[in-house]
Structures are given as structure tokens and as C-alpha cells.
Amino acid sequence: MSNPSQEARALTVTFGLPWPDLNDGLFYKDVVRASDSELTVIQFYSKKYKNSAPLQGWLQRIQNGQITIDGGVVRDPSTTLSEQFIRWTKRQRNRTEDLCLVEIGSELVYHRLPWKEPDAPHWLEIIYEDDDMIALNKPSGLQVLPGGLFQQRTVLTQLLWRATKLSPSLMCHEPHPTPVHRLGRGTSGLLLCAKTKLAKTQLAAYFADGTSHIGGSSIEYSKTSSELGTVRKILKIYRALVTGIVCENKVNVNQPIGIVQYPGVAKGLYVASPSGKPALSKVEVLERDRNKNCTLVQVEIQSGRPHQIRIHLAFIGHPLLGDPLYVVGGGPQCSDSEYVDDSFALDGGFLRPTKPVPGDCGYSLHAHQVTLSHITTNELIIISAPLPPNLRTRKEVQEIGMR
Incomplete structure (x- = not known):
């Protein structure tokens, strides 16, 4: 023909390299918007990422220190994403508490831990x-x-x-x-x-x-x-x-x-x-x-x-x-x-x-x-x-x- x-x-x-036992985990980044200002951290994640985990699962992740706001760990699920001062625990050397302003435009990051x-x-x-x-x-x-x-x-x-x-x-x-x-x-x-x-x-x-x-x-x-x-x-x-x-x-x-x-x-x-x-x-x-x-x-x-x-x-x-x-x-x-x-x-x-x-x-x-x-x-x-x-x-x- x-x-x-x-x-x-x-x-x-x-070609191909063997897989490591655990992956590197994932980081999911979000930005606080005006429409989020009345939500708590648990409300934000359980609503936006409801297909990722049930409510109790998100509570576990927050309390486990897997959520940060502008680099600081947040463990209180009732933290409100509004323009106000909140308190969080910052585990770094001997410093135990810092004050931070959570405002519109702040960066929220959820760290999904490495898994096999x-x-x-x-x-x-x-x-x-x-x-x-x-x-x-x-x-x-x-x-x-x-x-x-x-x-x-x-x-x-x-x-x-x-x-x-x-x-x-x-x-x-x-x-x-x-x-x-x-x-x-x-x-x-x-x-x-x-x-x-x-x-x-x-x-x-x-x-x-x-x-x-x-x-x-x-x-x-x-x-x-x-x-x-x-x-x-x-x-x-x-x-x-x-x-x-x-x-x-x-x-x-x-x-x-x-x-x-x-x-x-x-x-x-x-x-x-x-x-x-x-x-x-x-x-x-x-x-x-x-x-x-x-x-x-x-x-x-x-x-x-x-x-x-x-x-x-x-x-x-x-x-x-x-x-x-x-x-x-x-x-x-x-x-x-x-x-x-x-x-x-x-x-x-x-x-x-x-x-x-x-x-x-x-x-x-x-x-x-x-x-x-x-x-x-x-x-x-x-x-x-x-x-x-x-x-x-x-x-x-x-x-x-x-x-």
C-alpha cells in the first residue's frame, strides 16, 4: 500500500526510578477573601474541601497543626477568618505564643502529611x-x-x-x-x-x-x-x-x-x-x-x-x-x-x-x-x-x- x-x-x-516509601505530602494554598471573613477555620475547610475529609477529619487535621495562616500554625478550629487579632501557639525554640493579624489576603495553607x-x-x-x-x-x-x-x-x-x-x-x-x-x-x-x-x-x-x-x-x-x-x-x-x-x-x-x-x-x-x-x-x-x-x-x-x-x-x-x-x-x-x-x-x-x-x-x-x-x-x-x-x-x- x-x-x-x-x-x-x-x-x-x-527508564524509571524506584518509588520512595513515602511521598512528599502536599500543600494546599488558599487566600482569605471578603466572602470568607465570617467563617471559622473548620467551617472554611469542611465546606470548601468536603470531598477531602469529613468534619471530624478536618478537626483532627487542624488540631494536629496541619493548618497555617501566613506561616503560623493554627490549632483552634473556631478561629475566625476576619480582621481581628487572634492568638496561636508557635512551636519554635522557646517561644510559645505570638499575636498575628488575620486579614483579607492572608494565606491559608493545609499540609497533607506524606503517605505511602x-x-x-x-x-x-x-x-x-x-x-x-x-x-x-x-x-x-x-x-x-x-x-x-x-x-x-x-x-x-x-x-x-x-x-x-x-x-x-x-x-x-x-x-x-x-x-x-x-x-x-x-x-x-x-x-x-x-x-x-x-x-x-x-x-x-x-x-x-x-x-x-x-x-x-x-x-x-x-x-x-x-x-x-x-x-x-x-x-x-x-x-x-x-x-x-x-x-x-x-x-x-x-x-x-x-x-x-x-x-x-x-x-x-x-x-x-x-x-x-x-x-x-x-x-x-x-x-x-x-x-x-x-x-x-x-x-x-x-x-x-x-x-x-x-x-x-x-x-x-x-x-x-x-x-x-x-x-x-x-x-x-x-x-x-x-x-x-x-x-x-x-x-x-x-x-x-x-x-x-x-x-x-x-x-x-x-x-x-x-x-x-x-x-x-x-x-x-x-x-x-x-x-x-x-x-x-x-x-x-x-x-x-x-x-
Whole structure:
């Protein structure tokens, strides 16, 4: 087949540093505003960060000395954020008490103490790199960006550590490589990262354009590079193993995706919803295994809604094999949105949810291939992430065995 596209040369470079036992904790900064002036410290935090901890948890954090106002520790939860003198204990040498004015514009800081994050792989493989971008092969179990329990054990952290190791002065002068899209923690495969601000802007626009123009044509390989402006600039192909036997060889799923309240997910859970935002997935059957009652499929996503493939395949009656969250219909196994658990962990925050959440792993989904118009040369390139053994067709397994 003749076309202007080029299969990107595969690299075998791996990198990654082991995770420390504890992360560095976090500092959440706020500024006292006029609208906050009548609130107490406990009212401010339990209202603004109600998804972080229950009331008793915030009381524990305040009394533990994890809140400061303009650098001074505040342990009295009834301290009012108004223009008045208050008294706090300042544990520094032999000084026990100081006076400080809490006024509009004062800085409040909550220090979340360091904690041990759940286990996560740390090795990453570089499968493509040039002056503008890096393509990584992300392992299942590694989160892309900080969030929830994972603030350090992420792809972003490993990219930062690698950039600092390669050029210690990089942090002071240039941005380090940054992921331009997300993959679920349990999803493996190809992750694009930008090395410059311009690359980040353009690659982000590629992904956003695909989502905002659902229904457009796929990339046509017969097009010349000068004609690519009339079609999508990026095409994403995934492999997945689903439960049951998919009867049709090809299925287009255009079910909208919306958000519902769900315990343990502060901003809500993405589900199949008639009132949601448009989404389109093109599913093609590669192989059916009637003995194991599962089907190997290829999925092209034209939009990029969170957990789109998991939701769409579940919506058509074929959830991903091993998916702990999404079931037939495109919703969660349990949708008890009214349930609230006020128990809290040692740091005052909510305990880890006992019900499945989006970051739980166990399913088989792999970002296999990206075809894109290069942001600098406009050349059409194809980047592929090696397939896990359980997502290869019998023919692909035989071909690998013959090498």
C-alpha cells in the first residue's frame, strides 16, 4: 500500500526510578477573601474541601497543626477568618505564643502529611522520540497525572526525574516533557508527551479537535500531506478483550457520556447517559473465542471522553474482561449515590472506597497505535506500542514465534 505515512522507528529505551516509601505530602494554598471573613477555620475547610475529609477529619487535621495562616500554625478550629487579632501557639525554640493579624489576603495553607501510595510500576519504555515529542509505552497500573492517592507515583513524576537527570539545569530554564492526554491507570500502551510548549499546545488541539468534530472522516492514507488540514490530525487505535461473543463484525457506538454522583469519586463518575456529551467509538472484531466466551476487538475512538471505551463496550453488552467497575449498560455495578461513609483514615481523610472506582485495574485495554500529522513537518507518522500477549491475534502470535 503506497501512502505518505511512515512507520515510526521503534526504540527500546527504558527508564524509571524506584518509588520512595513515602511521598512528599502536599500543600494546599488558599487566600482569605471578603466572602470568607465570617467563617471559622473548620467551617472554611469542611465546606470548601468536603470531598477531602469529613468534619471530624478536618478537626483532627487542624488540631494536629496541619493548618497555617501566613506561616503560623493554627490549632483552634473556631478561629475566625476576619480582621481581628487572634492568638496561636508557635512551636519554635522557646517561644510559645505570638499575636498575628488575620486579614483579607492572608494565606491559608493545609499540609497533607506524606503517605505511602499504593504499589505502582515505575519502568517506562520510549517507543518514539524527536525534538517535539516523546511516545511512551505505559504499563498497566501506573497513573498518568497526579490525583487521589497517587500524587508521586505517576508518569509525570518519572518524566520530571528523567529530565532533571539528563539536564540538572532544565528545571530552571525549560519545561520538562508533559503528557498531552490521559490513559486510565489500568490501561496500558501508547502515551504521547510534548517536549515544548508549542508541541503541547498543538498536540492538545489535535485531541480536542477529534472530540469536538464527532462524525468527521477518519484519516485517509491516500491524502497528501498538504491535504491533511481537511481531516482529523490524529487517529487513535486501541485493543481490548471483552466478555461475550460480539456478533457483528463492526459496530459504531455513539452513546453520549455523562456524569453521575458516585461514592469515592469526588467529581462524579462518567457513565452512559442520554443527557451526556457526544462520543463515538468504532469497534471491529478481530477474533472470537467461543471456548472462553470472549472477543478480541479493535476500537477507534474519534472522541476522547474519560473511560469512553470501557463505557461504550459495556453499553453494547460487552464489558471489558475483568473490568471491576462498568457492567452491561455502561454504568457501575453499584450506583448507590446516596451512600456516604463518614469514617476517616489516620490522616483525617476519607478511607479508600470499598466499592470499585475508575482507577481500579484488572481489565485488558491497550492503546496500540496513533497516526498523526507531525506538528512540525506535517508528515503523517504511525507510532505503535507493542501488544501484550493476551491482546494478540493467533496470526500475530504465530508471526512473532517465527521471528
